[in-house]
Amino acid sequence: MNNFEELNLNAELISAITELGFVKPTPIQELVIPVLLDSNRDLVGLAQTGTGKTAAFGLPMIQKTDTSIKQTQGIILSPTRELCIQITKDLKSYSKNYKNLRVTAVYGGSSIETQISELQKGTHIVVGTPGRTLDLIKRKKLNISKINTVVLDEADEMLSMGFKEDLNSILETTPESKQTLLFSATMPAEISRISAKFMKNPLEISAGDKNVTAVNVKHIYYEVQARDRYEALKRIADVNPKIYGIIFCRTRRETKEIADKLIQDGYNADALHGDLSQAQRDSVMGKFRSKHLQLLVATDVAARGLDVDDLTHIINYNLPDENDVYIHRSGRTGRAGKSGISLSILHMREKHKLRAVEKMIGRKFDKLLVPSGKEICEKQLFKLVENVEKVEIDESQIAPFLDVIYKKLEWLNREDLIKKFVSVEFNRFLSYYKGAKDLNQVCDPREERKPRQPKERRDRSERQTEFGFSRLFINLGSSTNLNPSSLIGLINQYTRERNIDIGRIEIMKNFSFFEVDSSFEKIILKAFKDASFNDIPIVAELANPKQSIQNTKTPSNFTRKENFKRKENFSKRKKIGKKRRD
Ligand code: AMP
Numbered sequence: 001m002n003n004f005e006e007l008n009l010n011a012e013l014i015s016a017i018t019e020l021g022f023v024k025p026t027p028i029q030e031l032v033i034p035v036l037l038d039s040n041r042d043l044v045g046l047a048q049t050g051t052g053k054t055a056a057f058g059l060p061m062i063q064k065t066d067t068s069i070k071q072t073q074g075i076i077l078s079p080t081r082e083l084c085i086q087i088t089k090d091l092k093s094y095s096k097n098y099k100n101l102r103v104t105a106v107y108g109g110s111s112i113e114t115q116i117s118e119l120q121k122g123t124h125i126v127v128g129t130p131g132r133t134l135d136l137i138k139r140k141k142l143n144i145s146k147i148n149t150v151v152l153d154e155a156d157e158m159l160s161m162g163f164k165e166d167l168n169s170i171l172e173t174t175p176e177s178k179q180t181l182l183f184s185a186t187m188p189a190e191i192s193r194i195s196a197k198f199m200k201n202p203l204e205i206s207a208g209d210k211n212v213t214a215v216n217v218k219h220i221y222y223e224v225q226a227r228d229r230y231e232a233l234k235r236i237a238d239v240n241p242k243i244y245g246i247i248f249c250r251t252r253r254e255t256k257e258i259a260d261k262l263i264q265d266g267y268n269a270d271a272l273h274g275d276l277s278q279a280q281r282d283s284v285m286g287k288f289r290s291k292h293l294q295l296l297v298a299t300d301v302a303a304r305g306l307d308v309d310d311l312t313h314i315i316n317y318n319l320p321d322e323n324d325v326y327i328h329r330s331g332r333t334g335r336a337g338k339s340g341i342s343l344s345i346l347h348m349r350e351k352h353k354l355r356a357v358e359k360m361i362g363r364k365f366d367k368l369l370v371p372s373g374k375e376i377c378e379k380q381l382f383k384l385v386e387n388v389e390k391v392e393i394d395e396s397q398i399a400p401f402l403d404v405i406y407k408k409l410e411w412l413n414r415e416d417l418i419k420k421f422v423s424v425e426f427n428r429f430l431s432y433y434k435g436a437k438d439l440n441q442v443c444d445p446r447e448e449r450k451p452r453q454p455k456e457r458r459d460r461s462e463r464q465t466e467f468g469f470s471r472l473f474i475n476l477g478s479s480t481n482l483n484p485s486s487l488i489g490l491i492n493q494y495t496r497e498r499n500i501d502i503g504r505i506e507i508m509k510n511f512s513f514f515e516v517d518s519s520f521e522k523i524i525l526k527a528f529k530d531a532s533f534n535d536i537p538i539v540a541e542l543a544n545p546k547q548s549i550q551n552t553k554t555p556s557n558f559t560r561k562e563n564f565k566r567k568e569n570f571s572k573r574k575k576i577g578k579k580r581r582d
Pocket residue numbers: 021022023024025026029048049050051052053054055307309335336
């Protein structure tokens with residue numbers, strides 16, 4: 001199917017949607033529109049937002065409405081006020097050539113009196129949140145006796161927001177003969193129960209597989225240590241200068257914290273969470289929709305009503321506890337045929353969640369490395385150059401200053417001038433990322449499965465250290481008369497600690513390696529800072545920082561096997577230590 005004419009839509013509708021830029025029907029429209037126009041059959045549609053489902057049910061509803069009678073003929077129930085407003089807006093633009101057709105939105109948190117007076121003027125299609133719609137039905141302000149279509153939009157969201165009872169009541173009170181359409185991005189068991197109870201032999205239509213995300217969304221993850229999550233987020237934002245996305249957090253507190261930090265760090269960001277008043281919500285959403293904000297930090301609940309088409313990224317600051325939520329989050333990008341990226345910042349312990357999500361959506365996530373400072377600076381530099389190329393010059397405004405500017409800069413040649421202009425902004429990134437550390441989590445089980453290098457080719461400093469131990473380097477060796485007991489003496493002397501577990505000691509000619517309980521790693525390195533041995537200033541450092549990260553795991557996050565091994569090692573050390581002291 002290539003065009004809307006073949007779907008038997010009226011010329012009035014086709015002309016309106018053509019003006020909106022709809023050239024051909026989306027897959028869900030191809031499937032749903034003919035069924036709704038030709039029959040009264042109930043329908044369950046598996047579709048996410050962004051697939052064009054509003055037009056899929058909205059266009060036939062408009063076409064089937066009898067505008068010669070002033071009766072409400074269709075009700076569309078949707079989970080949030082924002083979605084109600086959006087759907088109403090969409091239906092109004094689709095029906096712009098139907099002069100007498102009226103669509104009214106009703107939702108909580110807004111004056112019921114105004115909504116009642118709108119209903120009393122006569123309306124054909126009501127778009128409402130379940131609670132307010134039921135309230136109006138009970139007050140007998142919304143007449144449902146002539147309803148021929150009920151749409152449950154984002155049914156799974158309505159259920160998860162606690163509207164189950166309201167939905168049941170509405171479906172029970174509306175006429176038996178009505179056509180019921182249910183759209184949902186996921187199909188939890190409760191949806192099947194609603195469909196079994198209230199729908200007659202519904203036709204099941206799917207714009208994709210069950211619980212599957214859009215094909216044009218790329219799923220990516222970065223693996224970092226938990227403490228580096230925020231730093232990784234900033235790098236992701238910095239390496240994508242044109243990012244326009246939502247950062248999902250699990251709690252209001254985290255949402256506020258991250259948004260505050262981003263704002264303080266100079267990002268164009270704001271927060272959307274349940275503690276905001278409706279006016280504050282509207283203001284934040286308005287700024288985000290009009291792209292005056294690049295990053296919106298939000299909780300899942302608060303972001304529900306937000307419908308924005310061209311998001312470049314969805315960022316999961318952490319993976320949600322429920323896999324369904326991931327589908328909703330990622331479904332906010334890659335809408336209307338565009339491509340999008342859903343990325344997640346994970347730490348090791350979240351890997352199992354990742355596997356569960358992969359299984360559910362039937363797609364593999366690609367692992368990317370958190371960009372280095374160098375990569376970010378490069379990206380920002382080219383963005384800067386692009387901005388310079390594209391900036392429009394307001395000749396009349398700048399003209400009066402040019403003579404002075406030319407004079408002031410005449411001593412600079414072309415190359416220096418370019419370098420200086422670019423550096424004004426670029427220096428900020430250079431200095432911020434100067435010496436920036438590698439944030440990539442090193443302990444990836446996928447990497448661990450790779451065959452190890454042959455023994456002789458492994459660097460001595462990379463030697464596997466036992467769990468719970470860190471391997472340190474010291475610039476002293478046999479040539480400077482260091483031996484195991486003098487090394488232990490040095491540690492005792494400078495740390496003033498007698499209970500440090502010391503592991504393997506390797507004395508070389510000019511330097512040595514020794515292992516210590518990881519929880520004393522920092523204390524020893526600090527103690528050795530101004531220390532000396534036989535008048536030689538001591539230089540000590542971590543022999544293999546990568547292994548240190550792995551070994552500084554706290555006992556609570558060791559696996560049982562690791563804990564067992566660790567205990568065994570400690571008791572062995574104790575025996576050796578005892579022998580040494582004896
Ligand atoms: P929805 O899933 O209804 O929220 O629609 C997502 C976006 O796709 C909205 O901005 C619609 O205006 C747009 N859209 C819907 N149908 C089409 C179509 N056939 N062609 C192009 N865009 C569409």
